[in-house]
Amino acid sequence: MSGEWLRTGEVAEAAGVNAQTLRYYHRRGLLEEPPRSNGGHRLYPPETVTLLRAIKMAQRLGFTLGEVTELVVAVGRRRGAGSGGLRKRAGAKLAEVERRIADLQLIRESLVQAVDAGCDDLAACAAVPRCPLPFSDPEAGGRMPGAPGVVAGQGLTGVSREPSG
Amino acid sequence: MSGEWLRTGEVAEAAGVNAQTLRYYHRRGLLEEPPRSNGGHRLYPPETVTLLRAIKMAQRLGFTLGEVTELVVAVGRRRGAGSGGLRKRAGAKLAEVERRIADLQLIRESLVQAVDAGCDDLAACAAVPRCPLPFSDPEAGGRMPGAPGVVAGQGLTGVSREPSG
DNA sequence: TTGTATCCGGTACCCAGGTACAGGCTTACC
């Protein structure tokens, strides 16, 4: 089940990822090391391109590379046995995505209230009790999510960026 | 408009942040350096606690520290002049949050389809044409968002973690 | 005056998901 062997740059281009990313995936144990030429250059079977596309798809669905590794390694071990566990994990991920959507909707509500109430000065609003923004410490019973996924990483402004280009 | 001066640890505890975080905010230019004692210890006015709470609130609303810095510095410059620009920026942030929600809803749909279709093996699904998952390269006209905010940072699993504790 | 708690600055490290660069070797084509 393979035609001709592909070199690192060819696989990378066909899958739409950076060649460095391939090496990074090897380091992470996400991709098996392929055979080498006599000179030490990697020679990939064409299926690697499909696998890379699947990995990128899984990332777009919200799986981390660690989770993708588990999925891929699980499939690799029981090759042909069928059950890769994707369905179960997709169900769990679905629940996470739904929680995340709910969190963002709470954030949305607060932003709408801030705009509607005409809050325009952060420090001043924090000091007056009639401001609708929930300034209370979330640990003291606030209802706002922590929202680190929004705040950290590339933040909201990164929405349109591709994971790998 | 100030009672007594607070030391770093006192401000940090009152605002619910780590003392190191205060120094980090100074480094970032988010907080002005307060006066010092003869020995070089920082002495904060009580308003700093309110400001820190406001900063944490803004983070929960999805503003990055860079954006919060702009807000705070803008207010600091035109002290008393009123317009801090929060309303306008909150409007823009609202649009970002809404885009993010829409992206997550697309992701949700795909996950639902994967579960419904019984896809269970990532690599196998990528190889057959009847799989409902959009494996296509997004640059080639796919409709899936990049979702790096989900994938990067602490990912979806970080939803319940607080930005600072 | 001594003891302990706190603070100081500087630096390094954490997470995820890569990207970049240096210096040397291999491959491919003419």
Next chain:
DNA sequence: GGTAAGCCTGTACCTGGGTACCGGATACAA
């Protein structure tokens, strides 16, 4: 056989929001 493109390993760097550790100085109460 020459030359250019591509690949190799190893290491460092990037973003964002902090956290941890170090040796030394300060603050404050008994």
